[in-house]
Amino acid sequence: MLYLQLLYRCNFTCLHCFHGKRLQYADAFTADEAVGLLTLMRDEYGTEAVTLLGGEPFVHRDLSQVVRHAKEELGQRVEICTNGYRIERRLTEIAPHLDLLRVSLEGVGSTNDGIRRHGSYQSALDSLRLARDLGVPTGATMTVTSRNIGEVLPLAGVLAGLGVRQLKLHHLRPVGNAADHPELLVTDPASYGRLREELASAELPLEVIVDEDLSEHGAPQLCAPTGGPHEIDRIEADPRGALTMSCKAVGKDSHAFWYEKSAGRIVHKPSVTDELTLAVPDVVYARA
Template sequence: MIADITGIRRIRMLYLQLLYRCNFTCLHCFHGERLQYSDAFTAGEAVSLLTLMRDEYGTESVTLLGGEPFVYRELPQVVRHAKRELGLRVEICTNGYRIERHLAGIAPHLDLLRVSLEGVGSANDGIRKRGSYQSALSALSLARDLGVPAGATMTVTSQNIGEVLALASILGQLGVQQLKLHHLRPVGNAADHPELLVTDTTAYGRLREELAQTRLPLEVIVDEDLSEHGAPEVCAPSGGLREIDRIEADPRGALTMSCKAVGKDSHAFWYEKTANRIVHRPSATDEFTLPVPDVVYARV
């Protein structure tokens, strides 16, 4: 269906939100009130979507996230099937809170553990949850000991923009290979916390200069919106594009291609779980009709 409407025939990665439920209520979470929703994939539905994406769109990699994927009881089944039966590259994006026992069980089938952090110590805990910083470091330490490659993500806000270099240094000491920096988008919980927005856009330029001038122990990937003038206007996929990097499925089955459309209910395609098919449901505000600019990343 996606190929018929857009011409896109290959989608390299599926971001699969297994559930909305989370053990955190982060101030900047794009899910907002949906953290209380019960929508979720069953293991069978998740495997069916993964199989469909691999067979029809050549998908070779999956990132499992939520909500919090480690509170999803069927996570081991999904991880093992994705790796063993489908041959996919498997990544999990997590808050890293008390996941050690579960991580040890799936480590042989995991290609990357990516932990979300928002700074060092209290800077992180103030946005996420008390004790979450030390718990995240513990998870990253265990990943290193288990031989699981690790990365981290950070959403840049007014409260943590000065923490990037310090966090990168600490993560490097733990063997973390990559830090990915995101621009804060005012949707979900972030819409209720405008104080987190970086209103001085020149601060992004200073951050990028510091990153360029500092010898860091890990790779840093920067959302190009973290610049004084924002990212180039790269539009959502059109009929002339045959391949894209990613698509994201939320727990209801709604599919989104642009990072900037996530959390905005601008879905043009849906995965119907019971029928195991993707359908087109166009609207006046979907990401293709608008169209929604995508996010561009650059390596420092």
């Protein structure tokens, strides 16, 4: 899958956002540049799916054009990851071309709104409800923090009631805005163990996918590929064209590869701090 960050711009400034000050940057893919990268990744590297994200993808003026091309011309599975804030009109427009709408939430009610934006919780639920009514499968993501670790199961229950199929739990990485909010970090790893026990014993009607860093002893150390043929599950492209293979490298400017938008090609720009040289571990996900 290609994770394509269409732009940095967002209508939120979430406390944990890995983009940080880049939310103010103007870098973005044009529709033609996005289509060029999607086509290149499919033809040369065999990508089968794309997740469009940002920033906030629904504020990109050409989102509908990119979605339609990815689905109709390239035959890709198309997902969007969004904050779900006031997206009703555009969601209705692209629903026939969408395979999954994934909405980010950080807890129930005021917990979510305190991290994301006032009114965002209800708006996100409204978007999930609309997607269900339009026949679009839905999922959700949550970044586990000190504020919301006790609300994973309650949120899962709310989501299940809306027909959401999957909740994906992320580990908080102290980059971007999160670096300015150390109070969000979970300082007692044993609390991850308790969360895992609760998830294992709960009979939830939706799938829960967990970043394995959300465990008492951390995730297995799987490193980025270093030589020889190797297949990876994902590539993430930021709005500048920088390509990243591991979520743990996102937000750290440790890119070894770049998509040159004007030339329509991928180039290797090695450095002493890139994710290959540093062997940045990949993120490992598993079912709870």
